Amino acid sequence: MNLTVREALDIFPLSEGRLVAGVGGLTRVIKSLNLMDAPDFWEWIKPGEMLLSTAFVVKDSPNDFLKLLQKLNERGSAALGIKLGRYWTQIPRIVLEEADRLQFPLIELPFEFAFSDQINALFKEQFVRNTKNLHNVLDMQKKLMHFAMQTGDQTNYFQVISDILAHPIVVVGIRGEILYNTSDWTAAGLLQDWPWPPNSKQVRAQHGGDWVYRIPLIKNGECYGFLLVLLKDALEPQEEGPFHQAAVMLSYHLETFQEQQPSVANYRLGTAIERYLLRQTSTADVLEEAQAIGDQIWTGSYLCVLTTFKPEIKNSPHIHKKLSEIRREIKFDPGLSSTESHHLFVNNDLFSLFTFPDKEKKSGTFVELVARGYSKMLSTINEHAARCFVSKTKYSIEELLNGYEECLEAKRISERLSFDSSVILFSDLEFTYLLRHIPRExxxxxxxxxxxxxxxxxxxxxxxxxxxxxxxxxxxxxxxDTAKQLFIHRNTVLYRLEKISSLLNIDLRKTDDLLQIKLVLMFQRLMRMEHHGSDQQLGDHFASEMF
Structure with a gap:
């Protein structure tokens, strides 16, 4: 049995009774039930046992009743249920006060129901729960087995295992690094008493009311880390099976995972950026995580590149596999792999950082190299649904989030203007970006x-x-080209341009006049975008530069 006293009091007919003292002990867990009215019966009381009694053995003295209560508490009993009416008409005040002090639940049992009625009801409830738990366990084991039988690159198996177990999990590396965490616990709380002994002993430790079931990840006799499963209630033995099955799978895949991930620091930085975008952490926290990925990238110039997919693909369960394939292609590309790079998973996108090689003196040359490399790579793997957005050159760690925001802004502008290019530079759209901040009036x-x-x-x-x-x-x-697109003769185009020049008193051969007209057309487009909304398809790429 594994019911708390509070849960038991909700089960009929015990629900007809009344908790008269010890409300602080409602979370005590009832492991078993016992009936006993023999002298010295507390010697046989087991931890977690709830005793049902008529109080016959203490009927002659409130002090004996008091000693009984204290003995039960010392033995770890879960609660005491007293049926009043035969030997006691009410429970003595000193007993009630002591039960409150000990936080030991004291229950007045309903007189009209036999002990057997209450015992049967509690065991029936536990049977229903055990049956449900058994089905849950079998379902988890089937899902784990199905997942283990799948072939291919399972880059998100930590997340899948967490979903299957239906509990927050934490995977800790052998050096105490947090490899994966779906809980809201801090590292200090999770790593209490670290280092843990690297053996196959399972540890169940209680922290702040919750339970942590800790299983070492053993492969070929060597411990690669630990799986922590966070639980609200104590775990029943029959529920342990899926957790150990998951630990075996993690032990097998942990080395593979570490190869697939660029580094633990990169994973943590990606998570920090996600939390920053949700306003759950500060800029300082992101920069602290960024510092951990190495000093070399922050000592010089670097580029930020965001690789994303269309919404229907981005929200699919295979998105991590696609992003991993792109990251792998980047590592093998002759141009892109020639410089140090770091790759982060942020909001189902791939956010990459490229350090400028020492030989690159001109930032424009390196930006073009990265852009060509991405374009060629996407063409080679025939990935037409991906889009890459490149920031301007960054020069310090403090500009990291600015680079990420430039990639997002390039994405927003290109979507509003329906750009078809697979690689888009923020610098090409910066003019448009700046003009958007000019007041409409x-x-x-x-x-x-x-x-x-x-x-x-x-x-x-x-x-x-x-x-x-x-x-x-x-x-x-x-x-x-203008005549062809307008379906008119080229002379008609020349005539119209001449009329425009005459009416507006401009010369389209002069740079200043060209810029004036360029601004007018861009302003009109921007105002039209604002009027029709971001989903309006604008057609022409008016941000294209003519000079």
């Missing part, structure tokens, strides 16, 4: 000022000229 007044004469014309006529101008810029000033 300022953009509107500027457009009205530059386009005033054109807007005085017929709406259809002015719209036709503006459309010609947009396509002309989108095609980087190529007359033939």
């Amino acid at each position: 300022v953009m509107k007044r500027y457009c009205e000022y530059i386009l005033h004469n054109l807007m005085q014309k017929d709406e259809e006529y002015s719209g036709e000229l503006l459309r010609t101008l947009e396509v002309y810029f989108a095609n980087k000033g190529q007359i033939n």
Whole structure:
């Protein structure tokens, strides 16, 4: 039996009774039940046993009743149930006060029900629970076996095992490093009494009301770490099987996991960034974790690259496998593997850091090298659903989160503008990014000022000229391409451009005039985006530079 006193009091007919003292002991666990009214019967009381009695042996003296209570508490009894009416009409006050002091549950049993009724009800409840637990155990074992039989690269098996066990788990390496943690416990709380003896002894330790079931991860006679399973209640022997089965699987895969992961520090940094984005940790905490991945990357320049997938793929159970494949390709790519790199899993994306090689003097050259490498790599593995976003050059550890945010901003802008490129540089979109922060009223007044004469014309006529101008810029000033896209003759394009120049008093051959018109078109696009929403498909990539 494994019921707390509180749970037992909710089971009929014991629920008809009344807890009269010892409310502080409601969490005591009832392991067994006993009936006894013989003298000195407490000598046979076992820890966790709940005693049901008529109080016959103490009927003549409240002091004897008091001693009985104290003896039961010393023996580790779970509770005492007294049926009043035959030998006692009420429990003495000194007994109630002592039960409260000892936090020992004292229960007035319902007189109209026999002891057997209450015992049978409690055993029936325990039988139902045991049956349910047995089914849960069998279900977990089936899931673990099915998972173990799967082939392929299981890069997320820690998470899968945690989901199967339906409890928070922690995997601790042999040096005391936290390899995986789904609990909210601190490292100090988890590693209490570290180092632990590296043997096959299972330890069940209680911390702050919770239980931790600790199993060493043994492979070929060598301990590779420990599996900690965090529990709210004490574990029944029949429930231990899946945890040991999971430990065997982890022991087998732990070495593989350590090979797949760039480093424990990288894993912790990725988790810290995730928590930072959820506002659960501070910048200082992220930088502290970043410091652990090595000094070399922070002594010079580096790039941030975010590799992500479309939502339907990003939320699939195979996303970690895809990201691991990309990380593996990066390591084997002749260009990308020539420099030190670190790869973090952040929010189902791959966030990579590349240090500048000593021979690279120009940051632009290295950025182009990384961009070409990613583009070639994605083409080689035929991964069309992936997109890579590259930050500007960063120069210190303090710029890490700024680099990550630049990658996210490049992603947002490219999605709003429907860019098709597999690799997008934030530096290419920075102009657009800056313009977005100009107030709408300022953009509107500027457009009205530059386009005033054109807007005085017929709406259809002015719209036709503006459309010609947009396509002309989108095609980087190529007359033939502009005509082809508009389905008109090239001479018509030239005529329209001449009319625009005349109306606006500009010369499209001059850089200053080109920039003015470029800003006008970009402002109009940005205002249109704001009006129609981020999901509006804009078509033309107006951020393309013409000069």
